[in-house]
Amino acid sequence: MPALSETYACVPSTERGRGILISGDPKSDSVLYTNGRSVVILDLNNPLNVSIYGEHAYPATVARYSPNGEWIASADVSGTVRIWGTHNDHVLKKEFKVLSGRIDDLQWSPDGMRIVASGDGKGKSLVRAFMWDSGTNVGEFDGHSRRVLSCAFKPTRPFRIVTCGEDFLVNFYEGPPFKFKLSCRDHSNFVNCVRFAPDGSKFISVSSDKKGILYDGKTGEKIGELSSDGGHKGSIYAVSWSPDGKQVLTVSADKSAKVWDISEDGNGTFKKTLDCPGSGGVDDMLVGCLWQNDHIVTVSLGGTISIFSASDLDKTPVQLSGHMKNVSSVAVLKGSPQYILSSSYDGLICKWMQGRGFCGKVQRKQNSQIKCFTAHDEEIMTSGFDNKLWRASFKDDQCTDEEAIDIGHQPNDLSRALLSPGLVIVTFDSGVVLLRGGKVASTVNLGFNVTASAIAPDGTEAVIGGQDGKLHVYTVSGDTLTEEAVLEKHRGAISVIRYSPDLSMFASADLNREAVIWDRVSREVKLKNMLYHTARINCVAWSPDSEKVATGSLDTCVIVYEVEKPASSRMTIKGAHLGGVYGLAFTDDSHVVSSGEDACIRVWNLTSL
CATH class of the missing domain: 2.40.10 (Thrombin, subunit H)
Structure with a gap:
């Protein structure tokens, strides 16, 4: 059966003008981030070591490891929190509806018993803390009037919770059960992120007013600020403490990441600006960060993850994208x-x-x-x-x-004759454009709704599929197309056509979930009953030896058929891509690459036992 060989992970989903949250497991150097409905677990030391959780019904927003590393709590835009196992197929432990709107941040209590979540409550509750096993509320969180962008649990007793948000406030709660203690109005713009030091003695808030303010972790009183010397020139979106609590990392819309020394009395002095390589465009704004062991991680608006060495800040960062x-x-x-x-x-x-x-x-x-x-x-x-x-x-x-x-029309498919350089056909809704050497040689109106096309690698023939499910076979001579045959087998609009590398066959597939392999010379069906997908087929690929065909579908599966065997002896890769499979290619006769809606790319070994 096919086995997953490699995953090239998607990058974190980002949004202009907003910070994002990445979090980690200090024991394993794994980080968590979200993209669409996926929660991605990525090993910073080996980026090919990726695991993806895709069980949220709505786009996920944040995920965090429990203190013991055994559980992950992840939240989504519907206000739901799911708690699932880090290992063993990510088995679901609990699911709770926490807020009536999007959850922007969540954190475990240091004893792993409680979770606090904050976000947008559509006018109702904006913050909730609950027991992770029962969902029981552990306090009342008044004091915010707008979306609460970040929340944090004091990592030592006595427990405290601090929150911040779009109402420019930083609120401090004592408990459990938690109740409002005080509000700090020191910022003049959105407060984007708040984090406690590892020992719980202080916490820091960062804001779109370009300031970072430090507070006493036990009383909530302001004790200091990040200095304006060397400070950020744009909104600060995220902050993370060093493991020893003596430094913090900040990232900003000014495209820089900065490291600050934090004194005992709570003032921050600028230490160093980290140079994140980039083109200097909007995509280089920094929106997320994490200081994990010796790794300093930043995330740009374009999704690029830069990994610096905390012990050698001058070292060029490793970049993943x-x-x-x-x-x-x-x-x-x-x-x-x-x-x-x-x-x-x-x-x-x-x-x-x-x-x-x-x-x-x-x-x-x-x-x-x-x-x-x-x-x-x-x-x-x-x-x-x-x-x-x-x-x-x-x-x-x-x-x-x-x-x-x-082209003069909106292209819907393009195919090039690999053995006849410079010959390309581009189809549009009612016809085809023939290109030779980068010039339009002819435009032909075919008189039917065109949905897919392929030109034979030798450039002598083209197959064009229609909305009506028919395949039209044309000979290509000079700049003209001559119709030779119309093949009828499909019961839905043709979605994709591909010739085999040895030129002896072509495969076609439709929106009604069926694929067909045809003999090119006799134009007879070579392999039929390829009707095992449960939704439309988006892509088809041939192995280099022309002995296998793979199909990818909206149903999230990849199916591999052997041309000389009945369709029932197929190999099925279930759940290849959350949301559907949209791209397929063989790297060799036994490895197929797939891509999909989940923004990931995967390599599958077809010969694994």
Whole structure:
């Protein structure tokens, strides 16, 4: 049966003007963050060691390890908290509806008995603390009038809870049962994050007013501030204490991360600005941070995770990145080592190395959205929503000689003849455009609604699929298309067509969840009854030896068929991607790469026992 070989994780979901929360398990150097409905567990020492929890019904917002590391509490935009096991298939322990709106932060009490959560209560409760095993409330949290962006539990007795939010307030509660003690009105803008020092003696709040303020952990009284010398020039979105409680890390919209020394009396003096490599654009704003053991972690608005060494702040950080949105296509570049390119509709193309993971983002001058994507050797082609086909040479992660070819229509599929360089067909809703050498050779109106297309690698034939489920086979001669046959087998609109590498077959699939393999010469069905998905098929890929076909579907599964065996002897990869599979490619005859709605990319070994 197929086995998961590698996962290239999505990056954290971010939102402009908001901080995000990443948290960690100090015992294992694993961090938690969220993207869509996924909670990602990532090992900072080995980024290919990834585990993903996808059981939330709504987009997840925050996740935290329990003090003993055995449980994870994660929350979502519906106000639900789920508590599940760190190991053993992430078994669900409890689920509670905590708030009536989005949860922005949650934290365990140091004894692991209670959880506090804060967020948007739609006019009702904005903060709740409850027993983790029963859901029983442990206090009343009055005092906030707007969304509560952050909350923290004092890590030592006597227990205290501190909260902050969009009403510019920092509120302090004593308990349990917890009750309001005092409000601090020292900030003049949103208070984005509040955190206790590891020993509980102090806590710090950071705000969009560019200030960090320190308070006594037991009384809640203000004791100091981060100095304005060397301070941030933009909103401070997140803060994290060093394990010894003598320093803090802050990140800001000014695209910098700063380390501060905290004195015993509670004042912060600037120590160092950490240099996060980037292009200097909006995506380089820093929105999340975590100080975990010797790792200092920052997250940018574009999702890039930078990992610094706390013991050597001058050392160049390790950078991890990837996709934040649905990865709609993947392509494998020939050569050794094996590289994989992936694209998402927001215009991002990432490069990955099998066995290593993220290798960089492909730099394009034209960062337009991507609807169709193809890559071969050193050339990339994309089409978006601007009626253009973009063609670029690709070398050393840079796109050069970028040129736009105006198709005159909105492209819905593109296919290139790999053995006939320069020959490309681009289909639009009612016809096809034939390109030769980067120039439009002809535009043909076909008289039916076109939904998918493929040109044979040798450039002599094209198959074009329609809304009516019919496949039209054309010979390509010069700049003209001549219809040779119409194949009828599908009962839904054609979604994808792919030729086999040996040119002897082609595969087609439809929105009615069926795939068919055809013999190219006789045009007879070669493998039928490929009806095992439960939703539309989005993508199809052939193995290099033309002996296997893989299909990916909205039903989250990948199914691999062997052409010479009956369809019933298929291999099924269940739950390959939360939300559906949108991209497929074989790296060799026994490994298939998949991508999907969850913004992740996975490599599967088909020969594992």
